[in-house]
Amino acid sequence: MANANLEKNQKYCEIIESKIKLEAKPVAMKLIKTEDDLIEGYEVIDEKIRHCEMVRKASLGDKFYSTIDQQMCLGGAGAIGLRDMPEKLANGEKYFSLGRFQDLETAKKLTGKLSIIEDIHWGIVYAPLDEADFEADVIEIITEPVGGMKLAQSIVYKTGEKIEPSFAGIQSLCGDAFANPYLSKGVNFTLGCDGSRKAADIKDNEMTVGISSEMIEEVISGLESI
Numbered sequence: 001m002a003n004a005n006l007e008k009n010q011k012y013c014e015i016i017e018s019k020i021k022l023e024a025k026p027v028a029m030k031l032i033k034t035e036d037d038l039i040e041g042y043e044v045i046d047e048k049i050r051h052c053e054m055v056r057k058a059s060l061g062d063k064f065y066s067t068i069d070q071q072m073c074l075g076g077a078g079a080i081g082l083r084d085m086p087e088k089l090a091n092g093e094k095y096f097s098l099g100r101f102q103d104l105e106t107a108k109k110l111t112g113k114l115s116i117i118e119d120i121h122w123g124i125v126y127a128p129l130d131e132a133d134f135e136a137d138v139i140e141i142i143t144e145p146v147g148g149m150k151l152a153q154s155i156v157y158k159t160g161e162k163i164e165p166s167f168a169g170i171q172s173l174c175g176d177a178f179a180n181p182y183l184s185k186g187v188n189f190t191l192g193c194d195g196s197r198k199a200a201d202i203k204d205n206e207m208t209v210g211i212s213s214e215m216i217e218e219v220i221s222g223l224e225s226i
Contacts, residue, residue: 025060051178
């Protein structure tokens with residue numbers, strides 16, 4: 001099964017890279033419910049950093065897993081299902097204190113709509129897509145807007161429906177690009193957030209697209225067709 005998943009992911013990666021200009025690899029990620037479910041051959045990351053930084057490291061060739069103990073950003077860890085969302089983030093107080101909203105009520109209105117995986121997991125595995133020997137829950141692609149355009153075109157090729165991305169400039173690679181497609185079983189487009197641009201070096205001219213396991217075949221088929 002591992003070899004079959006690896007071959008499939010290598011094919012996906014080859015097609016994506018042939019159609020979209022990338023500076024780094026697409027990243028495959030999989031949530032692990034318990035330690036007993038850990039995929040063989042993966043070691044725990046040897047530093048404590050943010051989820052978005054882990055995505056960036058995997059896009060540059062690293063493969064590893066993380067538990068909550070290695071996650072520096074508790075908001076990101078809460079979004080991807082490794083812990084409960086910290087109370088002051090969930091109720092909007094933190095973002096209001098940072099000056100992101102005109103008042104606390106507005107902050108609460110937005111945080112109540114953020115994508116959060118509430119089912120708590122033991123860990124999460126990260127790998128470059130062409131090295132992932134597992135079926136990813138979500139594949140994240142960091143690309144320029146023209147790459148996002150081509151991914152959007154690959155979706156509408158068969159559906160005929162307009163893309164309706166969901167983002168707010170907050171919790172981008174964790175909430176928008178991972179939790180949203182994981183929960184919706186779809187695809188989401190996000191323009192990044194201050195945290196991911198600063199910590200994970202998401203460039204000013206880059207955006208991120210998250211694709212669920214349920215949608216990856218349709219996206220790949222569309223890319224091959226357009």
